[in-house]
Amino acid sequence: MWTFGGQGETGRMCALRGGVFMYIFICEDSLEGIFTGVYDACASRLGHRNIHLASGEPENYELFSEYIRVTPSAEKTQKVVSTLISRFGRQFYESICQAAMSGERRSRKKMDKADAIYETILLALACGDGQKVLLSLGEPCVYRVFELCRATNREACQHLQFLRFSELENGVLFATIHPKDHILPLLAEHFSDRLPAENFMIYDAPHRLAAVHKASGGYALADAGELDHDKIKRYSGDELEYRKLWLAFFDHIAIDSRRNPALQMQMIPKRYWADTPELSRF
Amino acid sequence: MNKYSKTLAIGEHMCYTCGEHQFRYGRKKVQSVKIQQEMTLMEKLSILTDAAKYDVACTSSGTDRRGNKKDMGNCLAAGLCHTFAADGRCVSLLKILFTNECIFNCAYCQNNCNSDVPRASFTPEEVCTLTMEFYRRNYIEGLFLSSGILISPGYTMELIYQTICRLRNVYHFNGYIHVKAIPGADPALIQKTGFLADRMSINLELPTADGLKKLAPCKSRNTILRPMRQIQNSIAENKNELVVYRKAPQFVPAGQSTQMIIGATPESDFQIMSVAEALYHNFDLKRVFYSAFINVHPDADLPVLPGGPPLLREHRLYQADWLLRYYHFTVDELLSEDRPDFNIYLDPKCDWALRHLDFFPVEINRASRRTLLRVPGIGYKSAERIVKARRTCCLDFSDLKKIGVVLKRALYFITCSGKMMYNTKIDEDYICSCLMADRTQIPREIREGGYRQISLFDSATPGESAVTQEELIRSEAVAGA
Known part of the structure; x- marks a missing residue:
């Protein structure tokens, strides 16, 4: 018409x-x-x-x-x-x-x-x-x-659950995530409320963005194009020990006679595995 | 304080069987401390996680608490699951026992005083550091602390209280804490602990008093129900107090829960669900958990389960439990003395619907919310959405699909503006066979032949047996419904 x-x-x-x-x-x-x-x-x-x-x-x-x-x-x-x-x-x-x-x-x-x-x-x-x-x-x-x-x-909800912080040499908690959506503000909001006394940083790798939170302050979103990739791999002394303890806990909490990898995969899809130490064993 | 606490500092015990537990009263204390010191935190965590893994209540829901701008932690009402273990169960809380030394001899429990497992105890300090460090790395949502009975129930409760108190007041942890109340402990201690915890639970263990007497001779119905009643009353009192003083300390804000072991004793589903219903009504419980029995050590009183733990039965019980809590069903509607067990082929709601076809079809645009909730394929959320969406327009089947209704199940039971989706008969056998035609509706255990006893002399080839299996399922489901 x-x-x-x-x-x-x-x-x-x-x-x-x-x-x-x-x-x-x-x-x-x-x-x-x-x-x-x-x-x-x-x-x-x-x-x-x-x-x-x-x-x-x-x-x-x-x-x-x-x-x-x-x-x-x-x-x-x-x-x-x-x-x-x-x-x-x-x-x-x-x-x-x-x-x-x-x-x-x-x-x-x-x-x-x-x-x-x-x-x-x-x-x-x-x-x-x-x-x-x-x-x-x-x-x-x-x-x-x-x-x-x-x-x-x-x-966002899945990332609240599956995001993992690692403590770096300088005491900062650092987490890398690979989300599909721009959920960084939602995550930063949640973790600022939860960890007010920590310095932490969440790095959204696909969008090259980072949420940076300063102890007893607010958070800010920043462009993370020039992130120092060596620095974020230098963990503090305790970090590896607690990670090992967490892995031990994770292995022992499962009941062998109920083993069900399909159910596990359904509940925590594989794309989250890379960022969680217990499933990727990094 | 307990009379034993003078001779023993907290956590400084180690014994291998409780038959020797006199030596913990002081005589061989030095030796026991030595064993303890050799153990690293890693070993302790492994032992005490293993000891706690059969407890099922690992939820972090029920409390909505914002952070207080200085202490670590907050709580979300819906709860968060941080990871999923190899058995597919969620890991939400750091689920550990304080100690797995125990003076009780419950037959179903791997930590009972007669079993030969390595024993360990945490110190309150260790539990606190683990919780804090795991929590700040976002591994966990909080702490779940239970314990074997060390020396006496009162002494154990005191240890748990000390730990929680330390975590809240020294470490300023503001996250979720779930603790067990130990049956037989001093009510004053339980009261004190309740003001620090988010959720408390006392395990009912077995659905009937007879079963409890047989398998857990040290426990009695009375010692379990008394603290449960106490917590219920305190929560009610605290709610009234909170109305007047908004900032008053909260007592067990996420409510209390309990758990029952399924399949260790010969109770029927009807008995189990009736007990659960009574608990919800009379004790205001938030949740009742069901735990498929796993035989951890040989005992003449315990059943041998060649097919593994009764997981499908557990699943059906959970489904029915949700029907009780959110869908306004009663146990009498789902089961009766004549039909004491759930149909393993159909979920309880489908099963109910097939036996009450006079109730259907339901008109989507007019039916009440409660009526909608009774339709298989319509869940709690979709019912809510339907009620809201139909205020503005008349709903059609395509709208229902968008809303999230599972049409392949619902289509036999609903009409939209007086019309059914397809030309279907409202006939029990017909609907049942249609529902069964969808393979995904059949539980995986049955689909994959988990219920079929494999015999050494089985001559049927795999292909043939698959066909007969399917036919068998269909005929049995019709008969069962």
Whole structure:
């Protein structure tokens, strides 16, 4: 169904989904990028039905779509965040953030992350009740946000359990993780509460990020591109001893007549094994 | 303090059988200390972990406590499992015995005074350092401390109290602590310990008093239930106190639990579940754990289990336990005197549903939450989601799938806007055979023929036996349901 309008912008508004003619906002795959995208998309006044958001460059460009690149802006992000929190509450905002933090690979079969977030926010704005919108899983965009949010939560929860600190020479606790999603802030939050009097650092290897916590202070996220890989292997004197004790405990706690490696693997999937001393024996 | 504590410093004992336990009263004390000193922390940890591994209650849930900005530790209500051992069971807490020396002679226990196992004892200092160092490396979520009965129940409880007290007040540990209350200990000691621990438990050990008398002659129903009642009353009192004084010290905030050994004595599932139900109702327990009996040493009173521990039975009991706690089922609905055991082929909820087909089909868009919870394939979370989601729109089968309902099980029992998913009969045999057609519904033990006794003179080839096995399962399941 093609509708030809008068002149200028409206003339190009052929409000057909399925890639006939669309404005596609390409945002950076980060919280700031997506929120700026949401802000720009709303402010552009091109009509919500004509707008899609994409988190990252598309694999294939569509012939009749116009691509608009979004530069992340802290100010615009702040505006979106304060609107979300003041109008729909903290819980709604957190769900949106968790969905945005997901590192799930984009696929053509599933709705784009940024697009799902954008449409969910639009629904919430129209309905006025964020919690109600999040429960209407019949909406594809809400379901997608729910799915992403659940995946991120699960990943974060697994890492709270399977992350292991090692004490370095200088007394700092150091942990390396390999998560799929950007869960570092969630982990840092948890461990700052748990170990307030420790200096610790969690290194997110695939994203090259680190959360650094200073004893009786807060934590900060830092770029860890230039991490000293020799320094993090120099353990303190006690470290290896406690690791051995832990391995002994781990071996002895299992009951031989109940041995069930399949169950073990189901409960702690293999991708976590490399970072846990008891299963990788490092 | 106990009268023995003057002659013996804490943890300075070592004896190999409790028949000799007079020498711990002072005469050969020097020798016993010597044996103790030769043992490294590693050896002690190995021995005392081995000794504690048959205890099942390794959960860290029930308390939600934020960190206090200076001490190490916090607690999450849901609990965290830090790793999974080779048997697939979670390792959440540092589960150790304080000592595995024991004056009791419980037949099922590998630490009983007649068994020939190496003995060791920790010192409170060692337990504290291990806990702190493991905790800060995120190996564990807290401490689970139990103990063999050293000298007397009171003396042992005192040792446990000293350790926990040290951990909380000297080491300022703010994480999760689960301790055993020793039956027969001084109530005042149990009270003091309760203010330091998150969860306390007293093991019921065996479901009936007769079984207990036979296998654990040193324990009695009375000595087990008395401290259980005491803890229950103290928790109730403490709750009232907390209403008035918000900062009052908390008594066992994560509640108390207990455990029963399954398969050591001939009780039926009906008896076991009735006991569990009574415990939940009368003693306000948070959890009852079931532990498949493992024969650790030969004893004429104990059954020999050639097929290994009764894991499937344990699994069914846990499933039923969840039905009691979260799904508003009662034991009488699931089992009866005539059908005293669970169907091993079907889970208790499916089994119940097949025997109560008059209750079904249930209309998803109108049924109450309690009714939804009775449908096989709808869990606690999905029921909650359905109730919330249907406020805004009329739910369809595709929505149910998104919500997380297991449709392959639920489809026989539900309608959406008056329609069933497929054209299915509401007939017991038909539904049962459909459910069985899905191989994943059959427990692994049966699927892989774990229940089949292999005979030396078995002539059937493997291929043939697989077919007959499957047919057998199907026919027996129908008969069982």
